[in-house]
Amino acid sequence: MNFKKFFANIFIVFIFLILFISLTFLEVSAKSPSSYYIKNTTRPTKLYIVSLSKMTDSEKTMIVTLQGQVNNTSTSQIYTLSAGEPDYEIWLNDLKSNYDVKYEMVEDPWLLLDKFKNSINGYVLYSKNSKTDPSINNACSLAALKKSIAIDKSIEEKVKSKGITKLNGDCSNTDKYWAYNNLWNKGLNHSIAVQLSPNKTGPLRDYAIMSKALVFYEDMPSDFSLRDKVFGSMKKDSICLGWGPNEFHNVVEASKYGVNVIPSDWSYNLTLLSSFPSIPLTQNSGTKALKEDNVHYVTFVMSDGDNQQWNLGKNYSSPKWYGSKDRGNFNMGWAMTPSLYDLAPTVLKLYYKNASSGMNSDNFIVSPSGNGYMYPSKFDKAALDMQVKSLNTYMKNVDQKYVAILDDWALDNISVWNKYTEQPNIHGLFYLNFSKQNDYKGKIIWSNNKPIVSCRDLLWSSLEDNNTLINKINGYVNSGFTDINDPNAYTFVYVHAWSKTMADVQSVVNKLNKNSKIRIVTPDEFMQHVSENVKH
Structure with a gap:
């Protein structure tokens, strides 16, 4: 046997194997966004289903903190209904x-504690x-580090x-800064x-x-003493799940950092x-946009x-x-949070799978204002540079071309929008103003030859009801706003989910x-017509 030739062939095979693995990794990486989220690494094969609605508040916290410890380590996991x-x-x-x-129903939450008590080190105490x-938030923060559950x-x-041991660290009577x-x-x-x-x-x-996230809260909207500490200590372009007091000021404070x-x-x-893989998706295709003259879009x-x-x-x-039941009877746009791609990929897949297509389609765009709710003009500049690159990859993976933007009197801040439109998978932006979403009355500006279209009208109780909207749009036609080269021939309507329905x-x-x-x-079709027809 020619050992030199034999080992040379083995070496060549080894090199090709390394190249194949590397290329495969690069391909997978190209399909996956730079995730903001920790995903569960253990996919379940069996679920124990329990209703939170039948529990006391103390039992709820016991079970969901147990869920947080168990689900990442066992193929038998806890799923809650409410x-x-x-x-x-x-x-x-x-x-x-x-x-x-597979799954089975569990009526008594204490049976779950019996079943999974060996998966935890003990409990930390709080007093609500x-x-x-x-103290409940402090206990959850501590429990995350001690592989324990939080108990009132x-x-x-x-x-x-049940034979479960109390660990050091009684969070009772601790203040909001403790964790x-x-x-x-x-x-x-x-x-x-x-x-x-x-x-x-x-x-x-x-x-x-x-x-292992810090759990915190401030009750007073005007008190930022804790939020400043937390947001200011986080990495750039980070995520805060949950919600705080006073929407605008809370998001401004987060954006600042x-x-x-x-x-x-x-x-x-x-x-x-989150335990299921984040797999690239393709939107159900609608009919191809046809160019028509003398119409209002x-x-x-x-x-x-x-x-x-x-x-x-x-x-x-x-x-x-x-x-x-009305979905599919007309073309409709839906903004969708990118967080579902990592935290609930099976859910996002169902939305896509059941979207209407053909003559009337459901069309997904990115929700305000990208990877999360923030105000781009107030967002830390270095963090925004990071975000748009990640957003660009995400949009490729979910076949979305446009981003809804919610900001504070920032439509004309071209330098901010240039960061978005420099990305190849971001084809344009739908702009909404916080004060009133249609403050800019449909004004269109351009960034890197891509359209930024502001909201012109609303379907929103007490602001613009059904008949008012109908009369306004018909009025645009009667005023001659049907020249498709004119920005006035385009109306972007924002539908307020909490006061209007698909029936409206x-x-x-x-x-x-x-x-x-x-x-x-x-x-998508709306923006395509704007891009191809409006003079700019």
């Missing part, structure tokens, strides 16, 4: 039907003396009777934090435990849902797509919104369709 969040049953049935996940008592004093004796002052640099995550009111005993806490807010303080089961976008908990808990099945959109569309010069199109 009254008022019907879509979690849909995600559960999808896992059973399409991902070979009022709805605003911060009211059920401590029953927990001890930050004592734990922030002891192993807590500096890329993800959870802003969660102490009166929310069940949602989001499982993910806070698994991701380069932190994205993900409205998610009623989100459940993120530990389990209108597109509708449903608000609140940045609201993760709405997309997870109510939107999908509700007859008001995505579950409406259907009613408006039915009357607008009586005007032969009005065309209802998807956001």
